[in-house]
Amino acid sequence: MAGDERRSRVTTNGARLISIDGVNAHALRDTARSVAAANRKHRAGISSWGASGIFDELTVADSNAGIPSVRTLLLLYAADLAFRLRWEIGPALDEGRLVIAAPYVATPIALGQAAGLDPHWLADIFRFAPPATEHHAIDPAPARPIAQRQGFVEFAWQHLETRLGGLTRLELMDRTRRHLRTNAKRPSGA
Amino acid sequence: MSSSSLDQKLRRLARSHFEDRSRRRGLLVAFEGPDGSGKTTQRKLFKTWLKAGGYDVVTTKWNSSDLIRPIIKSRKTIRVLSPLEFSLLHAADFRHRIESVVLPALWEGKLVIADRFLFTGLARDVARGLDFDQVLKLYQPLVWPDLVFYFSVSARTSQERIATTRAPTFYEAGQDVTDIDEPAASYERFITRVIREYESLALIFRFITVDAERSIHDQHQEIRRLFHEGEQRPWSDWNLDAVVEWLAMRGARV
Numbered sequence: 072m073a074g075d076e077r078r079s080r081v082t083t084n085g086a087r088l089i090s091i092d093g094v095n096a097h098a099l100r101d102t103a104r105s106v107a108a109a110n111r112k113h114r115a116g117i118s119s120w121g122a123s124g125i126f127d128e129l130t131v132a133d134s135n136a137g138i139p140s141v142r143t144l145l146l147l148y149a150a151d152l153a154f155r156l157r158w159e160i161g162p163a164l165d166e167g168r169l170v171i172a173a174p175y176v177a178t179p180i181a182l183g184q185a186a187g188l189d190p191h192w193l194a195d196i197f198r199f200a201p202p203a204t205e206h207h208a209i210d211p212a213p214a215r216p217i218a219q220r221q222g223f224v225e226f227a228w229q230h231l232e233t234r235l236g237g238l239t240r241l242e243l244m245d246r247t248r249r250h251l252r253t254n255a256k257r258p259s260g261a
Numbered sequence: 262m263s264s265s266s267l268d269q270k271l272r273r274l275a276r277s278h279f280e281d282r283s284r285r286r287g288l289l290v291a292f293e294g295p296d297g298s299g300k301t302t303q304r305k306l307f308k309t310w311l312k313a314g315g316y317d318v319v320t321t322k323w324n325s326s327d328l329i330r331p332i333i334k335s336r337k338t339i340r341v342l343s344p345l346e347f348s349l350l351h352a353a354d355f356r357h358r359i360e361s362v363v364l365p366a367l368w369e370g371k372l373v374i375a376d377r378f379l380f381t382g383l384a385r386d387v388a389r390g391l392d393f394d395q396v397l398k399l400y401q402p403l404v405w406p407d408l409v410f411y412f413s414v415s416a417r418t419s420q421e422r423i424a425t426t427r428a429p430t431f432y433e434a435g436q437d438v439t440d441i442d443e444p445a446a447s448y449e450r451f452i453t454r455v456i457r458e459y460e461s462l463a464l465i466f467r468f469i470t471v472d473a474e475r476s477i478h479d480q481h482q483e484i485r486r487l488f489h490e491g492e493q494r495p496w497s498d499w500n501l502d503a504v505v506e507w508l509a510m511r512g513a514r515v
Binding site for chain 2: 128132136142146147149153187192
């Protein structure tokens with residue numbers, strides 16, 4: 072898939088991809104904005120989840136359409152990320168700019184782990200995404216109450232509540248945060 | 262209960278449920294083949310015959326979930342899907358139908374007819390240039406049909422049959438990857454690739470190949486005969502991971 076091709080471009084034209092992952096939507100947004108502000112000279116841009124509109128459409132789906140599983144939701148996140156890479160992240164990298172992806176792949180991978188999915192499968196479905204030049208996992212607890220503009224993990228909990236084996240919102244957040252922390256310590260960063 | 266202990270208990274539950282010979286076990290039969298191969302006609306005849314024989318039949322079609330299909334449809338309409346997005350969204354639609362239609366019906370001992378299955382995704386995505394192993398991973402944990410009928414036709418036959426009813430749509434014709442403006446010409450190029458992938462899949466996964474150039478009646482008779490041979494196959498542990506995940510998701514008590 073497109074990952075290898077993009078990888079070479081990141082290293083040859085000075086473009087940089089910074090990924091920021093975490094469960095707290097406010098903290099993600101604030102961190103992304105401060106990194107962008109500090110890198111104005113690199114024409115930094117921010118890419119957030121949901122740019123494709125897939126999740127907006129999911130929100131307004133017919134009530135009889137059923138509830139997605141975590142696995143289905145992560146496939147949709149991957150489709151959304153493919154869209155972001157094609158229309159937001161990729162073109163900016165091609166122009167040699169700095170892109171801040173918040174969240175990127177570590178958040179959905181940690182969410183999948185928190186829900187008990189196989190880490191190898193999780194890594195595989197996001198293999199098309201080029202590795203970030205720099206990765207930040209931010210750790211603040213989730214905002215309370217749920218923010219107007221939710222984070223992906225909060226969105227997942229709201230839509231999957233009955234499919235998470237009885238996990239409460241805070242349990243899911245805590246598990247996801249724990250996996251984010253553990254994964255960040257690994258050499259690959261995600 | 263630890264997650265591994267729960268997993269083991271769910272595995273035992275799934276095995277004992279599907280291996281219980283005192284009741285009719287759920288069967289999954291997939292109909293695969295290129296557009297214009299006549300599989301939908303055969304699927305309908307097959308379903309009518311099964312129902313007359315007392316089977317409780319459920320049908321699931323490709324790209325048909327109420328949840329994901331509208332998302333795919335709106336993007337197909339404005340032609341914005343890349344091959345990767347196309348692949349991921351169809352895998353999401355498939356997974357949702359596996360969890361909400363196929364596995365519940367199999368658990369209840371019903372016979373599920375799939376008008377296209379994951380092999381459609383594999384054939385089309387690989388024909389679009391994606392990597393076979395990567396695409397196959399999107400469909401894990403895998404659910405293998407008890408029988409796969411593959412309706413084999415030439416690219417020319419497929420094209421001729423489609424042309425008698427309609428012009429192929431943009432994505433059916435593979436115009437997103439062929440760069441050919443004329444739908445029929447693009448279809449010819451693309452369906453040739455798709456058929457090549459199907460033929461490989463038929464060998465790898467041991468499909469039952471039906472010569473779909475023959476008469477509708479002859480094909481139907483052959484399907485009846487092959488079904489009777491195939492329905493005696495025992496439950497396959499290949500599907501255990503998918504069943505266990507589904508049981509855990511619905512909070513099965515063990």
